[in-house]
Amino acid sequence: MKDKVSIVKCDTYEKCREGIDEALRLIGGIERFVKPGDKVVIKPNLVSKKEPGKAITTNPEFVKAVVHIAEAAGGIVTIAESPGGPYNRTMLNAVYGACGMNYAVEGTNAQLNYSTDFTEVDHKDGHTVKRIPIIDPVLDADVVINLPKLKTHAMTSYTGAVKNLFGVIPGTYKAELHFRLDDRKAFCSMLVDLCERVGSVLTIMDAIDGMEGNGPTSGTDRHIGLVLASENPYELDMAACDIIGYETDEVDTVRFSIERGHAVSSYDELNIVGCDIADVMIPDFAKPESHFNLLKLVNLPSALNAFFVNKLASRPEIQYKECISCGECARCCPPKAISMDSGRPVINRQECIRCFCCQELCPKSAVKIKRSLLNKFMIKIVR
Ligand code: SF4
Ligand code: SF4
Known part of the structure; x- marks a missing residue:
């Protein structure tokens, strides 16, 4: 029997508890996933210190509602995340504070994770990585509840359930993986490896307010008005991609999930419950500036293809008017391609x-994505 993906309309965060309850009811109820006494880790998207109203991180009302639901089922709840940048107590405190997580646990028994312990675990069947460092609360949990936000992503085109689990890797290792896997396909293959290794998770997606355009942090808020839930993160991502107008082969994590047999092979085969997907599609959902696939247009020999893809x-590109020279970009840049020697960030293109x-x-x-002239020209001629 195919896994279900529930889609429920939900217009406001004030009413998100109802939407989440209904999305869970449609896939069998929270009791299917959380048993009394279970250690439950809730993994929101807290990419960095961003205010909740900006639609970049999982909304605190949404997280709070899930905490209440998991506790009502008898779970002992911890919220855990390894945000972008260093993984230490100071950073966790700053990110939790900015993203409203203190509010999310207020009046509940849930804890915010401050342990920075992690363990390198084997994944012998991994296609791209065979050993992965994962933060300990996630490894120790009986149940992981993944709370991604529906957004576009400059590097991976889309970020949802599978990509959100990149935040179970401790900070500096994330930069190392970016550096080692500098090709988008290899990086996305690693994300699917990681999702396989984390194993069974319940995903509840905050798609009430999402982000289009240059996500995951510099795009534009877009009201979507949905909650999605599933025990199959790969198929939940497929449903979300269908809603925002991506083909299955435009998002590498989706493509690899299908190729590896984690998901059905087409949108038509998804087992959607709740709303009819055709009624909630957003055909004009803006894609990132970086999203342009020449390979879909012409079939070039691989050497020529590499040349054009590079061009x-x-x-x-740094927008110096907005830049405050804080140096964060230089610190987080995996290959150390940004120099602050002149007092402001300068990117080494090579x-x-x-x-x-x-x-x-x-x-x-202050960092914008800039298309090359050839890229702009190609887009004009194909539109
Ligand atoms: S671009 Fe400027 S403001 Fe942005 S992280 Fe870099 S130094 Fe800081
Ligand atoms: S400058 Fe560094 S952080 Fe920015 S895109 Fe290039 S490699 Fe990544």
Whole structure:
């Protein structure tokens, strides 16, 4: 029997408890996943210190509702995340504070995780990584509840259930993986490896307010008005991608999930319950500037293809008017391609691997994605 993906309309965070309850009821209820006494880890998307109203991180009302639901089922709840940047108590405190997580646990018995312990675990069947460092609360949990936000992503095109689990890898190791796996496909293959290793999770997606355009942090808020839930993170991602207008082969994590047999092979085969997906599609959902796939247009020999892909690739560009020279981009840049020697950030184009971590973590949204002239020209002629 195919896993269900529930889709429920929910317009406001004030009413999100009702929406989440209904999304869970449609897939069998929280009792299917959380038993009395279970150690439950809730993993929201807390990418960096961002205010909840910006639609970048999982909304605290949404997290709070899930804490209440898990506790009502008898779970002992911890909220855990390894945000972008260093993984230490100071950073965790700052991120929890900015993202409203103190409010999310207020009046409950839930704890915020401050342990920075992690363990390197084997994943012998991994296609790209065979050993993965994972933060201990996630490894020790009986149940992981993944709370991604529906957003576009400059590097991976889309971020949802599978990509959100990148936040179970401790900070500096994330930068190392970006550096080692500088090709988008290899990086996305690693994300699927990681999701396999984390294993069974319940995913409840905050798609009430999402982000379109240059996500995951510099795009535009977009009201979507939905809650999605499933025990199958790969198929939940497929449903979300269908809603925002991606083909299955445009998002590498989705493509690999299908190829590895974790998901059905087409949108038509998904077992959707709740809303009819055709009624909630958003065909004009803006994609990131970086999202442009020449390979879909022409079939070139691989050497020529590599040349054009390089020429067409979008690149990060610092907007010095908005930049406050805090140096965060230089600290988070995996190959150390950003120099602050002149007192302001300067990107070495030869060393940049186009991971867009600088764009993701800049507190002032001062890193924009710039298309090359050839890229702009190609888009004009194909539209
Ligand atoms: S992180 Fe943003 S604000 Fe800080 S130095 Fe880099 S570009 Fe400037
Ligand atoms: S400059 Fe930005 S996009 Fe380029 S490698 Fe560094 S962090 Fe990644």
